[in-house]
Amino acid sequence: MTAEKTGVWFLGARGSVATTATVGALALRARLIDPIGCVTELPPLRSPALPGWSDLVLGGHDLDTTPLPKKADALAAAGVLPARVATAVADELSAVEEELRPLPHAATQSQLVEAIEADLRSFRQRHSVERLVVVNVATTEPVPSWLPEHDDPSRLLHDPLPPSALAAYAAFRAGASYVDFTPSTGARLPALDALAHRVGVPYAGHDGKTGETLVKSVLAPMFALRALRVHSWSGLNLLGGGDGANLADPGANAAKVASKQRVLQDSLGYAPQGTSRIDYVPELGDFKTAWDLISFSGFMGTAMRMEFTWHGCDSALAAPLVLDLARITAAAHRAGRVGPLPELGFFFKDPLGDGPSDLSSQWDRLVTFVGTL
Amino acid sequence: MTAEKTGVWFLGARGSVATTATVGALALRARLIDPIGCVTELPPLRSPALPGWSDLVLGGHDLDTTPLPKKADALAAAGVLPARVATAVADELSAVEEELRPLPHAATQSQLVEAIEADLRSFRQRHSVERLVVVNVATTEPVPSWLPEHDDPSRLLHDPLPPSALAAYAAFRAGASYVDFTPSTGARLPALDALAHRVGVPYAGHDGKTGETLVKSVLAPMFALRALRVHSWSGLNLLGGGDGANLADPGANAAKVASKQRVLQDSLGYAPQGTSRIDYVPELGDFKTAWDLISFSGFMGTAMRMEFTWHGCDSALAAPLVLDLARITAAAHRAGRVGPLPELGFFFKDPLGDGPSDLSSQWDRLVTFVGTL
Amino acid sequence: MTAEKTGVWFLGARGSVATTATVGALALRARLIDPIGCVTELPPLRSPALPGWSDLVLGGHDLDTTPLPKKADALAAAGVLPARVATAVADELSAVEEELRPLPHAATQSQLVEAIEADLRSFRQRHSVERLVVVNVATTEPVPSWLPEHDDPSRLLHDPLPPSALAAYAAFRAGASYVDFTPSTGARLPALDALAHRVGVPYAGHDGKTGETLVKSVLAPMFALRALRVHSWSGLNLLGGGDGANLADPGANAAKVASKQRVLQDSLGYAPQGTSRIDYVPELGDFKTAWDLISFSGFMGTAMRMEFTWHGCDSALAAPLVLDLARITAAAHRAGRVGPLPELGFFFKDPLGDGPSDLSSQWDRLVTFVGTL
Amino acid sequence: MTAEKTGVWFLGARGSVATTATVGALALRARLIDPIGCVTELPPLRSPALPGWSDLVLGGHDLDTTPLPKKADALAAAGVLPARVATAVADELSAVEEELRPLPHAATQSQLVEAIEADLRSFRQRHSVERLVVVNVATTEPVPSWLPEHDDPSRLLHDPLPPSALAAYAAFRAGASYVDFTPSTGARLPALDALAHRVGVPYAGHDGKTGETLVKSVLAPMFALRALRVHSWSGLNLLGGGDGANLADPGANAAKVASKQRVLQDSLGYAPQGTSRIDYVPELGDFKTAWDLISFSGFMGTAMRMEFTWHGCDSALAAPLVLDLARITAAAHRAGRVGPLPELGFFFKDPLGDGPSDLSSQWDRLVTFVGTL
Ligand SMILES: NC(=O)c1ccc[n+]([C@@H]2O[C@H](COP(=O)([O-])OP(=O)(O)OC[C@H]3O[C@@H](n4cnc5c(N)ncnc54)[C@H](O)[C@@H]3O)[C@@H](O)[C@H]2O)c1
Ligand SMILES: NC(=O)c1ccc[n+]([C@@H]2O[C@H](COP(=O)([O-])OP(=O)(O)OC[C@H]3O[C@@H](n4cnc5c(N)ncnc54)[C@H](O)[C@@H]3O)[C@@H](O)[C@H]2O)c1
Ligand SMILES: NC(=O)c1ccc[n+]([C@@H]2O[C@H](COP(=O)([O-])OP(=O)(O)OC[C@H]3O[C@@H](n4cnc5c(N)ncnc54)[C@H](O)[C@@H]3O)[C@@H](O)[C@H]2O)c1
Ligand SMILES: NC(=O)c1ccc[n+]([C@@H]2O[C@H](COP(=O)([O-])OP(=O)(O)OC[C@H]3O[C@@H](n4cnc5c(N)ncnc54)[C@H](O)[C@@H]3O)[C@@H](O)[C@H]2O)c1
Ligand code: NA
Ligand code: NA
Structure with a gap:
């Protein structure tokens, strides 16, 4: 898998979790830090099927416009990450900054989905990315009062959807897999599941389990x-x-x-x-x-x-898991896994599917799963 | 296994753990309480191979002479067990009192072992007990300065041994299995292990894991x-x-x-x-x-x-586990298991053998083990 | 002060605090317990001005009808007070039971106040009580949406008042002092303060400080x-x-x-x-x-x-303070103190008046105050 | 008191407490920080009798030779003080570095005391310091097995004394007051007390109360x-x-x-x-x-x-108190106070004299005391 590039596109790319994940990924690539908190570096999960730190290409959307380096400095001042590391990866961080896009504005839901999809496709092309994972680390949405229950993707946009579902929709249309680290709706709609199956991409969630x-x-x-x-x-x-x-x-x-x-x-x-x-x-x-x-x-x-x-x-606990999830989901995608990935329950508070809820059994299941990729 | 009686002989029979276990066993037999804290009553461990609550016959040694009913009252006053339960099993408790013996005094180690063995054999006979488990819940001994390292049972008593090892020795000679709930030496001597194998009995330990x-x-x-x-x-x-x-x-x-x-x-x-x-x-x-x-x-x-x-x-946490251990060890004995039982690591702080140390893996191992009995 | 009787009338007399205070007062009178938690027994507060334990006569109102001895048993079962003590004062407790009255029902506020006042006067007469303290340990009331702000007692009942204020009103009319151990309104109305001054009684509050x-x-x-x-x-x-x-x-x-x-x-x-x-x-x-x-x-x-x-x-912390407050307020009444007693801030979360909020200064103020009685 | 200089001489001047106190004193003088943790800046203790931050001249002894700026950097890296502040006072810190002296070596106790005294006198002269306070923030000494109990200063050095007592001896001989922030012996010997009275200097201690x-x-x-x-x-x-x-x-x-x-x-x-x-x-x-x-x-x-x-x-709690103690002890010296200062019990775990042990009474006593200076 050496030559292949894996794209990681953060929703909420300027937030604390995404910024910490970005600085950390750059530092891991430069071998500046030990992979503390990265479970994919533990011997039972280490696998040639997972993309290497150097094979990850980072980008993302955000509503906010604070530059990543400034956000990284603020996190360093707050004790979330070491100033020394932020300084050491300053150039690479500025390069990632170039890959961030404002969340598109659009008159209709369809146009918004198209605009997001266009950003994703353009990112893939720009970097010859083989596989793309969209990771939702944006602000948690309120519980929506209404959600479609049917499984017909073509009718999905007839009524208002939360942003996380629109983003999952755009991701699937762009052939990208989708990970939801938040409790938001994301891909948890029958019609989105149907679409993921039709397109042939996996998705994972919900709500990172960190404290x-x-x-x-x-x-x-x-x-x-x-x-x-x-x-x-x-x-x-x-x-x-x-x-x-x-x-x-x-x-x-x-x-x-x-x-x-x-x-x-x-x-x-x-x-x-x-x-x-x-x-x-x-x-x-x-x-x-x-x-x-x-x-x-x-x-x-x-x-x-x-x-x-x-x-x-929280961010120092979440960021390495976000990277782990991106690596594993990309490998699952490559291995032809489609639809929900209940085997990733280890990472989540509210996992998809009916897996065990104790951490140890979730770990066993994860190890088995990664072994099949 | 209905007709068979299983004897449980406590070393430290008047201590807090043994008294709580005794009151609890009597209450379980009389169906006065739910089996809270008894892991052998959880579905994955429930097994017809284990002796039933009504098949257990209790006895034991102690240095102390406080009558069991008085000890039970003190534990009730201290909030360790409900006074109501102690009162309800008062008659049965007095019956167990009759089965307790003072720890024998003897001029030499050999004579002491013989006297203990005699008490064990007499108890078995008196109650037509099929299998006997000796459970050490006596006071923790100081770390001994000297212990024999050879595997020759015949030379065991040439030098001074701690009481827990003498008791294990007597147990094995009487054909009883042995469980050590304390960190004391117990059966952990090569010569005692050799003896257990020769006699064909299992043993388990060390140091109950309760807090x-x-x-x-x-x-x-x-x-x-x-x-x-x-x-x-x-x-x-x-x-x-x-x-x-x-x-x-x-x-x-x-x-x-x-x-x-x-x-x-x-x-x-x-x-x-x-x-x-x-x-x-x-x-x-x-x-x-x-x-x-x-x-x-x-x-x-x-x-x-x-x-x-x-x-x-502590006693309310330890007592049900002590009963669980007695049931499982008796069943292992019956199933022909000999020597150390590393599969019981779930119960111990410092388990025999090289098993896993995380509770969840210890549990899996225990479930598998009980399934083979 | 030996011959004088002091009445203590609990609002909420069958509640946990009042029942614990009642059992404790009877046990103190019988010298069955040490006065743990009673600050009036600490040397700096011990004073001949305070009524003795044997001079207190107890009674009260409640909505509930559970007999006091039954309530005491429940508190003993819950570990709030020792069963031994409840048993020892059983007879005296039944005597107090005879002094409890159901909270009167009445068609109008005026009639309710009159009925409460009548119960208070009858209690005083029955026991030749020299001074009466009404202590509110009833259920905390919701914050009322409306309260009168004027200082004219004659207009007080024109609009609906919370029960604690009606009880304070009745207490003052009966010449009794009033202590509010709850955060309810109680005597905290300008018109009630005016009435307390007119009648010449002190009052204290609010909300016992126990945790x-x-x-x-x-x-x-x-x-x-x-x-x-x-x-x-x-x-x-x-x-x-x-x-x-x-x-x-x-x-x-x-x-x-x-x-x-x-x-x-x-x-x-x-x-x-x-x-x-x-x-x-x-x-x-x-x-x-x-x-x-x-x-x-x-x-x-x-x-x-x-x-x-x-x-x-909570009840074991509150009950002795409730007794302390009754003793001190009765003594203050006797010494001619009228209106709010800000010197009792030591006891309260939300004291009347503008005193210090640190416990140590509140203590100093209390010691000085008791010294003047 | 504007023109007068007050010297503060730290024993253990390169330790964490002394370094934090030094950086903080320089930052207070430069008005870079609020006086958080400085009780002499609370209104009840603010007094023209206390030397101002700009009137303090710092120096000290240590066994260690790590330069102060390097120690300050280490404390900043450890989160004890803000790097920003250490950087801002870098020049002034280097100036203090010039005032630190290695703890003298000497063949005999007398010679050691003389050498310490000489360093103190030279410091006073160099800076025209009106009054000097020696503050012990050196490593805590083991409890000595032997201590002189007589009150004759002339016989003090006949037998071995702990370093803190030798330093107090030298301080008194140099006309300096002495504060012991450690539990070491310090001035707590009858003969040293006699000397303090003879020379006319006050002393305070023992063991800062910070956690x-x-x-x-x-x-x-x-x-x-x-x-x-x-x-x-x-x-x-x-x-x-x-x-x-x-x-x-x-x-x-x-x-x-x-x-x-x-x-x-x-x-x-x-x-x-x-x-x-x-x-x-x-x-x-x-x-x-x-x-x-x-x-x-x-x-x-x-x-x-x-x-x-x-x-x-600990250092961020201790440092401001050390400065408070220096200010108050210097003012007490100026006001003619001689011998132990039990009024400073507020600051210490094990105060000199028989004062109250509750913080609130200690505070009242301190406020009164400072008011008399
Ligand atoms: N950190 C943890 O341990 C943890 C654990 C579980 C879940 N989470 C979830 O992860 C998410 C991120 O947490 P954080 O601490 O980084 O929060 P944050 O507030 O620092 O960052 C969220 C970012 O999302 C951006 N954003 C908001 N709406 C967006 C949208 N529609 N599209 C794109 N970007 C959008 C915001 O501008 C912000 O930059 C939250 O939803 C949080 O609940 C975090
Ligand atoms: N309770 C727990 O949670 C727990 C956990 C792990 C281990 N343990 C161990 O279990 C043991 C019992 O604990 P306990 O709380 O009942 O203690 P305990 O002191 O109440 O009882 C110990 C009893 O052993 C008796 N005894 C002493 N030496 C003896 C001997 N040589 N032969 C026979 N009896 C002897 C004593 O007279 C006493 O009655 C201790 O060794 C303790 O360390 C307890
Ligand atoms: N226990 C503490 O530490 C503490 C501290 C501060 C305040 N308080 C207050 O003391 C009060 C009593 O607490 P408790 O634990 O005894 O509660 P409880 O619920 O056990 O008792 C309250 C009693 O008041 C009765 N009651 C309700 N409305 C009444 C009314 N209008 N007139 C007469 N009786 C009435 C109830 O029937 C009940 O018996 C509560 O308001 C509580 O908030 C308690
Ligand atoms: N920080 C607190 O909250 C607190 C509270 C109470 C007491 N104390 C006491 O304050 C003292 C200093 O604490 P710290 O954290 O700065 O310790 P530290 O170890 O950082 O510093 C002590 C310094 O004293 C020096 N030293 C040792 N012996 C000496 C001697 N004879 N003469 C001169 N210097 C000597 C050492 O070289 C070191 O630089 C300790 O005794 C500690 O117990 C501190
Ligand atoms: Na805690
Ligand atoms: Na805690």
Whole structure:
């Protein structure tokens, strides 16, 4: 696969996750950093089927116009990435800046889809990219009030669709695969699934699992495997940053909170009391603090408790996974996989399909999957 | 297996774990409680090969002479088990009391082994017990300064051995299997292993995994599977109760702390900085609080942290596992398994053999194992 | 003061706080317990001016009809108070039960006030009570949409008033002082204040300070005295129990959350980011867990953090303070104090008047005040 | 006091605390930063009696030879202070570098004291310094096995003394006041006290209160004022950095742990169970994490718990206090105060004299004291 180029097109290319992923991909290519956080570099997942760091070509859309180097400096100042690395890849970063496009404006949905598709095709051609992956790391959308339930792609645009679905539509029409790292709608519509199958491209999602839910995906199985009864599981997520600002919006917040609860029911077989809340605290910046309290009982009902605090940098957790997803999805595309990729549940809070919800089984499934590519 | 009786002989039969296990076994037999914490009651482990709750006959040794019913009342007052349950099984508990024996005194090691063996054989005969499991839940011994390394059972008693090894010796001579729920030496001597093979009995251990280490066995793999780099992992365990009092002794403390660290090296492939401490705080009684701080880094080295607090009742966590172990080991014995049972790593901090250290893989292995019985 | 009787009339007499206070008062009178949690028993507050435990006569109103002894048993089962103590004071508790009255029903507000007043007067007469304190420990009311702002008692009942204000009105008319341990309106109306002055009785409030806010009242001053800058202070309170069930109601929740934030602004001189949330988790029962995260900076802006978890039994914290308040308010009444008692800010989240908000200064003020009685 | 210069001579001038204090003092003089963490800038302590930031002249001794600017860069890289500020004061920092001296070597204790005294006198003369404060922020010394108990300065050097005492001796002989921010011996010898009185200089100490103990000094009084009974208070301090490395030494660790426990006994009137531990974890660098668990009971003995985690940057907490202490001690010297200054207990874990141990009373005492200068 040496000569082949793989394109990675970020929706939300100037956001924290995409910028961190971009700086990191450039640094990995230049061998400036160890691949901490990149699971595709762990021995069980290392595979010649995956495109190499040097084979990735980056581009993307955003509404915002802040130049990437400026965004990278801001992330360095906020402690998300080392200033030293941002400086070392400054030239390459400016080159990626040239590949970013403003999200097109258009009078109708059809024209918007066409304009996005045109940007994708032009990017592919410009760089002789063999395969293209569109990765959604744009702002989380509110839960839409209406979505089409039919499987007829030709009728898709008759009614208003959320931007993430329009982007998936454009991606499929351009022959690109699609990864949704957000809880937005994306490709999760029967008609888009039909289109992906017709075009012959895979897609993956939803909502990257990087903090509280990641921890839940190992702790909830622990309680289940030990036959302990979990009575309540309550959480509070405090975060600033762009994602936090957006989640202060009740609609987007609801989308997120729903993805966060699924793992408990799936792992335990019942839903304990309690909810997981998200609060926007600008002062906390790009670092998120989550606190969870779990009340449970043991033999003969004896009451016990566990609590944990997670203090993580969301973008530094998400960015390497975004690159992992791009590599694996491109390889799946090349290997002829079409439609949803439930084998990638390891990466997501709310995975497509009916796979296991515990991290360890998800890992086993992922290893098997990558082995077949 | 309906008609067959399985004997369970506790070393430390009047301790908190054994008393809780005894009350619980009687309550399960009488269908007074749900089997919370009993993993052998989870669907994947439920098996006709395991002795039923009504087929277990309980007995044991202890140095102490506090009557079981009085010990059960104290545990109820301390919140370890419900007074209601202790009252409901009072008659059966008095019956078990009749089966407890003082740990024999003897002038020499040989005589002590013979006296223990005699108690075990008499118990088997008295109850027409088909198979007997000796379960060590006695006080943790200090790390011994000297242990025999040869594999010749006939030379075993030439030099001083710790009590747990003498008990394993007696168990094997009486044709009983042996489970060590403590970090003490137990059957872990080449000559005892040779004897177990010669006699044809299995044995299992070491050191029940019920709190901080249980959590480590799912969190450490999480960091490993996500390619996150763990820099330090420090812990403090605060506990009162009999076990706590004993662990205030530096020798016993050292034995315990060593078992607690193994999982990190095994899961991560390297040993992060930090240690796990145990402090005795009598006021905390039978509830243990463990606090752990984990510092780690993500993409490009960004520093993050996680901490957790575990507030568990050790005896209520240990007791059902002790019963699970007795059931599984008896079934393994019946199925002709001989020597160490590394497939039981799920239960232990410091398992025999070279199995996986993450809880999920240990679970898979256990399920497979029980399926073969 | 030996011969004088002091009446304590609980609004919400069958609730958790009142029942715990009642059992405790009877146990103190019988010298069955140490006065843990009773600040009036600390040397600087011990005063012959305060009525003794044996001089208190208890009674009250409630909507509920569960007998006090039954409520006490439930609290014992939930671990709020020792079963042993409830049993020891069973007879005295049944005697108090005889003094409880259903909250009167009436066609109009005037008639309701008269009926309450009649119950109070009858209680005073029945027991030759010298001074009566009405203590509101009833369910927190939603924040009322409308409240009278004038100071004319004669016009008070022209428009609908919340029950706590009607009760304060009745108390004043009966010559009783009034303590509000809840965030409800109570005596906080200009016309009620005018009435208290006319009648010559004192009143105190609002909202007992027993958990998260208590901790805030010492930590916020610590940051202030050290010139550290607090950027955010976020909290989550998880609680079950009757109070928790009521706080699941958004109106009552809002009343409570507002009282909780005042201390930060007062201590720091500015309002840091973040809010304090309350979530109802029935499984947690009468124990409340609060978690707070404080982000702050030191010299040259270096970012730091503190977090705390408070796991307290609300009723066991509130009940002794309720008794302290009754003793002090009765003594203040006797000493001729009239109108609001801002000197009791030590006890409250949202104290009347403009006193200091740090616990230590509130203590100094309280000691001085009790010294003048 | 405008024209007068005040000298501040750091023992351990190249350490983290001293370097942070130096950078900060230069930044305050240049008005580059707000005085966060400087309590002498809070309105109740602002006083014309204190030397202004521009009147401070800095110098010091150290064993180490790393240049101050290099140390400042390392602290900036570690996140202790902002690189921007270090860069802005680079020239002034190099000027201070010129004032640092290697700790003299000498064949005898007398000669060492003379050499130190000579450095101090030369510094005073070089800068026409009116008053000089020697501030000990050197490495904590092990608890000495032997210390003189007599009050005769002339016999002081007959036997071996710890370096901190020799430095205090030299300071007094040079007419300088002395502040000990460490738990080392310093001026705490009867003969040194006699000398301070004879020479007419004040001294202060011991052991800056910046983290866990600071929090204890407000939480322990909270429990006391509420008549709650504290059963156990256990803590673990995890720290890297130079101070952490030194505290890995059992002798120094013991000195520190002892200072940390005093506040509980003093505030509560009894010593709860539990200890406070210090562990060295190099990876944690200059940030310290302390976790404390407090078990307590309320009314009728109901068991409750509190825990807190403090994640602070020690040097950023200590440095402004060190400057505050220098300013206040110089002003006290000028105002004719002689001998120990127990009024400065606000700053210390283990204050000289018999003052109050709660932070709030210590603050009141400090405000009164500064008002008299
Ligand atoms: N970081 C994590 O750990 C994590 C985990 C799961 C999901 N996510 C999701 O990833 C997304 C990105 O997070 P972030 O922290 O980078 O947020 P961010 O706010 O920093 O970046 C989002 C970017 O998307 C752009 N954008 C908005 N609408 C767009 C559109 N329609 N088309 C193209 N660009 C658009 C915005 O201008 C912004 O630059 C969010 O939806 C977040 O919820 C992140
Ligand atoms: N509870 C847990 O979660 C857990 C987990 C892992 C290991 N363990 C181990 O289980 C053991 C029991 O714990 P516990 O809390 O019941 O302790 P415990 O102190 O309550 O009981 C120990 C009992 O062993 C008796 N004993 C001491 N030496 C003996 C001997 N040589 N032969 C027979 N009896 C002897 C003692 O008299 C006592 O009754 C300890 O070794 C503990 O370390 C417990
Ligand atoms: N426990 C604490 O730490 C604490 C602290 C601050 C404030 N409070 C307040 O104290 C009050 C009591 O708390 P609780 O835990 O006992 O609650 P609870 O629900 O157990 O008891 C409240 C009682 O009030 C009764 N009631 C309702 N409306 C009434 C009315 N109009 N007149 C008379 N009785 C009425 C209810 O029937 C119930 O028995 C609540 O308002 C709570 O917010 C408690
Ligand atoms: N930072 C805090 O919050 C805090 C709080 C209380 C006490 N302290 C104490 O302050 C002191 C300094 O802490 P730090 O973090 O700067 O430590 P550090 O290790 O960074 O610096 C100590 C400096 O002292 C020097 N030194 C050692 N012995 C000396 C001697 N005899 N004379 C002169 N210099 C000597 C060392 O070379 C080093 O440069 C320690 O004793 C620490 O325990 C610090
Ligand atoms: Na915590
Ligand atoms: Na905590």
